[in-house]
Every structure is written in structure tokens, then in C-alpha cells.
Amino acid sequence: MTETRIAPLALYQEVAERLRQRIFAHELKPGTWVDEQALAEDYGISRTPLREALKVLASEGLVTLKPRRGCYVTEISERDLDEVFKVMAMLEGECARSSAGRATEAELGTLKAIHADLEKAASAQDIDAFFEANQAFHHELQRIADNRWLLHVIEDLRKVIKLSRHHSLFSEGRLEQSLAEHRALLDALLARDADAADQLMREHIRGGREALARIAEARNRVA
Structure with a gap:
């Protein structure tokens, strides 16, 4: 049976x-x-x-x-994106906060190695490679945070974000901005500064939403 x-x-x-x-x-x-x-x-x-x-x-x-x-x-509206990114900022901020306090030296080493991939991709202006490294960094933080319910909700929300017709990294200057945000975030994690890691992650997620909004505005002007 x-x-x-x-x-x-x-x-x-x-x-x-x-x-x-x-x-x-x-x-x-x-x-x-x-x-x-x-x-x-x-x-x-x-x-x-x-x-x-x-x-x-x-x-x-x-x-x-x-x-x-x-x-x-499903068609995702600008309002949907605003609301989803607000929730994502809170959830991923909590992951960063938790990871800052519990990460082992080996796990911090993994984060540094992934960040090195971000630096390399940014230098080459390779958006696809940067995106993959960015995803790996976020996934590693979520793994370190070790909260399966938090991970479950984040994964579901990221699926909804993928419905967007555009990718934030295609906004002019976003790749460089994202790299700077990652540098600051990594520094906070290495310093085990949970408050700073939380705040910086929230700002990083908000930066992604603002980049998508700029792309949408430019598209509407052309239309």
C-alpha cells in the first residue's frame, strides 16, 4: 500500500x-x-x-x-512588493541578528569566502555571479540562524518576489551599492554586533526594494 x-x-x-x-x-x-x-x-x-x-x-x-x-x-503589484519587502526586512534582519550571536569561527569563515565571491563578481560586473553569491550569503545566514520556521516563511516570500518582472541588480548603481551593504554587514557579523547586523540587513533589503521601484518608474516613463 x-x-x-x-x-x-x-x-x-x-x-x-x-x-x-x-x-x-x-x-x-x-x-x-x-x-x-x-x-x-x-x-x-x-x-x-x-x-x-x-x-x-x-x-x-x-x-x-x-x-x-x-x-x-499571479500578478504582483508595487503595493505587494512594498508589503513583502517590509516583512522580508524584518525576517532577514532577525536572521542576521541571530547569526551574529551564534556563528562559529568556521561559519564566519564561510561567510567571508562567500563575500570574496561577491567582490570578484562585482569587479567583473558579472550580475549573474553576483546574484548567486548574494543568494548563497543569505542562505548561509539563514542556516546559521537555525530557525526552520523563519527559513520556511523567507523561502515562500522569496518565491513571490520572483514574480516581479525585473531584478534589482539591473538598476544603475545597485550592484555597487549592494556590495557596500554586504561589506558593512559582514563587518558587523565578524564583530558579533547583533544590533548592527539586524539594522544593516534591514537596510540592505530596503535597498533592493528601492532599486526595483526605480526600474518600475523608468519603465512607466517609457510607456
Whole structure:
């Protein structure tokens, strides 16, 4: 009986992950109606695991299920971004605060190594590499903080942020600003200054939101 229950569970989770990646890549753009029949045919599956996958994505805020109208990729507004980033600033600030007090010397060494990757990417103006190192730094702080509920909420909110059509690092000057913020944050962590780490992380997250707002304003001026 156990074997018969594992297969369908794995199937809808795999479908959810495939759809998740297509949404993040904007192959399925915000506001797009999700054609369940076409997707089921493309994946060679029945509608049942597809609908279960869509329920998972709906719980993450990535799609919106509308009665009698079907399923749509969620559109995230500027207000949504304002509200999500405010919560993210608090949560990631708490991660930085906790990590400043509990990080081992080895863990601080890992953070320094990741920061070195940030410096290297910034020098090369390699936005993709900088983004990857930035993500690694944040994930390491979250791991050090060792609060699985905090991590769970942060991961869900980051999925929502990925619905944005733009990336903050493409705002002029943001890469250099982000690097400076990381330098200050690392110094606070190495000094085990929990208050400063909390405040600096909050400022770092706010900086990302402000960069996205500048991109949106520039887009609206062109439009």
C-alpha cells in the first residue's frame, strides 16, 4: 500500500516544480491563464496530478485559482512588493541578528569566502555571479540562524518576489551599492554586533526594494 501512495505524491510535486521554474523564468508570465488541458497533454499526465500541483503553487502565492474562471499566474503589484519587502526586512534582519550571536569561527569563515565571491563578481560586473553569491550569503545566514520556521516563511516570500518582472541588480548603481551593504554587514557579523547586523540587513533589503521601484518608474516613463 505504501508503494501505491508514493508515486502520485512524487508526480504532482515534480509537476509543481516544473511549473514553478517556468513561472520564475517568466515562460508563464504574470496574469497568464493556465491551460490545464494543454499542460496535461504536454506532460503526458492526467488532470488530477496537475490540479494538485496547481494547489501547491496557489498555497505559495504563485498562481491564483478563480472560481469558474480557472487558474492564472499571479500578478504582483508595487503595493505587494512594498508589503513583502517590509516583512522580508524584518525576517532577514532577525536572521542576521541571530547569526551574529551564534556563528562559529568556521561559519564566519564561510561567510567571508562567500563575500570574496561577491567582490570578484562585482569587479567583473558579472550580475549573474553576483546574484548567486548574494543568494548563497543569505542562505548561509539563514542556516546559521537555525530557525526552520523563519527559513520556511523567507523561502515562500522569496518565491513571490520572483514574480516581479525585473531584478534589482539591473538598476544603475545597485550592484555597487549592494556590495557596500554586504561589506558593512559582514563587518558587523565578524564583530558579533547583533544590533548592527539586524539594522544593516534591514537596510540592505530596503535597498533592493528601492532599486526595483526605480526600474518600475523608468519603465512607466517609457510607456
